[in-house]
Amino acid sequence: MTATKFCSQSTPLGSLPGYHTLEHGRLRAEVSAHGARLLQLYFDDQPLLLAYPSAALWLEDIYAVNAVCGRVANRIGGATFSLGGRQYALSRNLGEHTLHGGARNFSNQSWATAERGACEAGFEIHSPDGDQGFPGRVHAQVHYALLEGNQMRITLSATTDATTPIDLTHHAYFTLGEPDCRNLRLSLRAQEVLEKHADLPTGKALPLNELNLSFDHNIGQHIERWRQKKRVDAHGFDHYFPLAKSEQCGLPKAQLQPAAVLLGNKLKMTLHTNQPGILLYTAGHLSGEFSPFSGVCLEAQGYPNAVNRPEFPSPLVSPGQRYQREILLTFAEREHAHGA
Template identity: 35%
Template structure:
């Protein structure tokens, strides 16, 4: 059974922002923050039994209030980009906030990553809840949102998203944790990556989908077998050193994507109910975090899906609760069932 404790808290904008720890029987633990419903730490054993944090984190709670990189946070209402900050739903055009040039990214200026969530401690999990009013960021509908974190004795970090709206509205939630599974490498170029997909979305130089769904065969994006990020990046021909790429999950795949570090022996598998995973290699990290010091495997719906026929979009229907799951399984040695 998990042990849950509140570690520390501060008052911000008149509300309590608290750091919680969920520990399992082995002493491994995660830490989560009700600001942005964020993952702060994931502390798991390496092959030698020594524990290490494998998620990039800030040192203080206050640092999260000025975060520019979506570090560990819950992203929404709509993860990733919406081209020209505009979409059409049921014949009506909606203009959302332009926080990425002429485009919208990760829900605009005041997305879920900026909210102070209410917290409820359950027997083996923590549920954070928040509301987004009709028109916030330009999105329709009064949205109620819950994210529940749990951490099992098998070192499985499970994230459950649940949402309810009083109007039809598009949603696309994800977790934006940056992982570095090595205890000694400054960047993730030596991480081995595997993605269970056969197709990916082509993007332009602004990381917007062109609408083309491409096969992985003979491309710089073919991670169907374990390959390091470093060996694949020189094969790319775009304007980014690393990856900011959405892979469409195989319909019958259990594990959506995996990453592992030979130096620590720590591996991570990603499971999700959502249709794909975006691999981001942290190229734009800066300041206290160097470029490529962590990688994201963001389970989500198709980026800019509202503006492309054939892309999968998650539309909430009024009064109907929708749930999606992301699970990160951390282990060392052979993969466990």
């Protein structure tokens, strides 16, 4: 492996805020303070993520490609919620709803560099009271670390000076070197999926039964199976799969649990997390620089619209509490290729 295969500070991507490279074992990563994002992650010479080819395109990104989303990931219905007898009106950036924290959410803001090392990097952002309509001042941090065993650990944390909803996620678009995510195979450790109506969860969890996501079919075949049952449309998945019981998903740090395994033609990725579920997004709405289904997002996060649904685990964080979630990605070569 030669350094010329990756960006340096003198290349166009090196001009992005907080650009830094990490390397350990067979993994190498490029990160930026813009959205506290991964620009690319490599296993040996193989890119694993969807990526723009230039700094200008990264700065114009509207899809949160490989970025940290917040204050609250996913949707808040009607761009509003009530807390302490007060109604909060939020930034609307998805029709009538709030997506990933509003129009100026963490994914399109420049974070500050908190630490840099040979195999780790950290970014932080201070969100003022009233930012996108949310109460309280929030200090959020993300820490990337490359570990032994070809692992990347992503730690998302935050504190606040007033009770407020917080739910951070990492919005990586995984490719494992494949141009179309429908050719990947995915196994999710989930037995249920949240029912949706008008893009919001109804509060009901539906058993997967014969529609479970396993290696028996590739993602494209799963989309077709679900489409025949009228559970998805032609855009594919944008669905939340709970991984744990609600009582296990409170604020105290839970033990990491296996959540998903993704198989490419040559590579395997295993995802562990202490988040309560995975939002599976197969990127059927991508356009412009990217084709639909160019990557798959396995967004480890809390329940969508949880601040408005008391039956879901609460996303509220109060002063003196520390929100902390982790995602552990493990990469390996596949020993035996799966049939088509």
